[in-house]
Amino acid sequence: MELLTFAHRGEAKSFLKNDRFLPVPFLFEGLYKNENCFLLIHGEGIQNTSQKISVVCGAFKEQIHSIINLGVCGSLIENTFKIGEIYPIRTCYMEGEFKSFSTSSKSGVDIISAKERINKSDNAKSLSFFAPLVDREAWAIGSVCTLLNIPFYSFKIVSDYSNSEDICQLVSSQSEEISESLYKYFSQLKIEYPINKEEIKSNLRTTTSQRRLFNSLTKKMELKGIKYDHSEQNFGNLIPKKRTTKILEEMKKKLFPFEAALNEKLENHTKNLKTSNINVKFSKDFEDSSISLSFTVNNQQEFEKIISSLNSFPLQKTIDLLEGKIDV
């Protein structure tokens, strides 16, 4: 369900009237619902907006899948935007804040949310260096939606040039027309929501970490254009758990042939050590060529076995592998 948000009742008037919204008994006034969506009138400014949207999204998190903000904005640059025209918003900035938030719209105009109403040309000028449109809410909505990972859109109708002195009066006297324009625009709007990354389906029996690894490797194979269908592989009578392990190994081999060859060769070089219960450790991610060997001795026989294994260990060849001297 979408949550439509407005700063002022005037902006939402046509939506409330035409789409049979009913008030939702809630912690505060201003929340409405019809069979398709919620509607919230959150008031003006960053604090009102972020507080009320956060609470509503928290309370109805199972139902709200996206937020659409509609309302008025001012133009900070004269003669660029038509008064009464509606623009999709691309990135939301905030006066005095470093962070920015982008909407899910593929293109649009940038907006800066001001701390106070802008009616002095000096303020308008300095804000215009960051974005051509100004409002008092969009950044807060972006901030909440980013935190909650909810797609958001914002569509703003340009009501005035922000250096005019009587903006508030102008907006309130034209609220009927503004709301009607927003309503018509919204009725014709076709929003393509970002596709949620669905978990890759397979009939493999996996643990949670194996599932995560399988998904990550599958995605990587897609990026690399490598085709691999595990259902076509023949694993004989392997039990499901071992089959999964084998499939993950094969996927890794296909994606990372160098790493697979290196591991195989290191495994071969150290096989004898391991059969003599000598622990072999390489540095983390092979970031240097050191090899750590450790063992416990209980008697002369064990000691001789260890010495014999150590003598046959191809140390230089192993170091060479770690130094990249390898045929792949």
Place this chain on the structure above:
Amino acid sequence: MFERIFIEKEVQSELRTQEILRKLGRTDFEIIGKIEDIFGKVKKPYLQKRESLNLFIGNKKGSLVKKAPDAYGVLGEPHFYFIHAFNCIYECQYCYLQGYFNSPDLVFFINHEEICLEIEKNILEFEKGIWFHAGEFSDSLALSHLTGELPFLFDLFKRYPKAKLELRTKSVNIKELIKLNPLKNIITSFSLSPEEAIKEFDLKTPSLKHRLNAISKLHQAGHPIGIHFDPIIYEENFEEKYRNLIENLKMTIPLDNIKYISLGVVRFTKNVYHQMKKNYPNSSLLAENFTVSFDNKVRYIRPKRLWILQTIKKILQDNGISEDSIYLCMENEN
């Protein structure tokens, strides 16, 4: 090319500023106090450079010349870089500029005399050879017809033949450079990759063919050439691709005429890697098996890096390049 142009008040009336505006065919601009009052003050999404790139013109303040990190260039000599601009018109998926500034907007610094004076101070401090690099934060040549610093640099380095200047580039915009008399100590170095890698990762950059053509023209005009095989990105048949690339290079310029060849395997700071994931979620670079390495950068595991470097080094040596002409960039072979 630029959505908006911002000019620092103190350079508004300078001829150099007027010249840039004239070349861009623009009369509309905003006067600002200082570049840093606006540039990087808010986080501007990197890929907005595709639709709404702004230009800032002003003077570089603070330190004008900086010490380069170890293993930045030819070993054994001190390396410095200077900054004539911020950001780049190209869009290489691995580029560290994605995570460096908080804006993709371009900045041109036009106080060339001050920057040259600072370079000179450093030259005088070192009796031996000293290297300076342009192109740390912006391609050295891509916008050189607008930025206009090349004649100043040539005048300076002509007076100090022991000091060397490297102009790093992927650009084929050599028209300003070729007007100048070549100097033995100013080396134009091109970053090259196999054609397929250029198409896939170096978005909006000139093709390999065009880069080789630019190398040929500059070489014929007597300008010294350096080559960077950097970043090298692993592909299953990378050896064959680099063999072909080196063959192509050989047909462009005799390999023993190349002043140096540097090799560097792809690497990122964690922040740049994170930005790349965001900006290019479908890049095949994200399918690589990277790890956090000795210097906290995201790279291939060390045996793989060394294997890649040794493989390409061997191809170069098989083609008659001496070991002295090859150096590894940001990597210790031992």
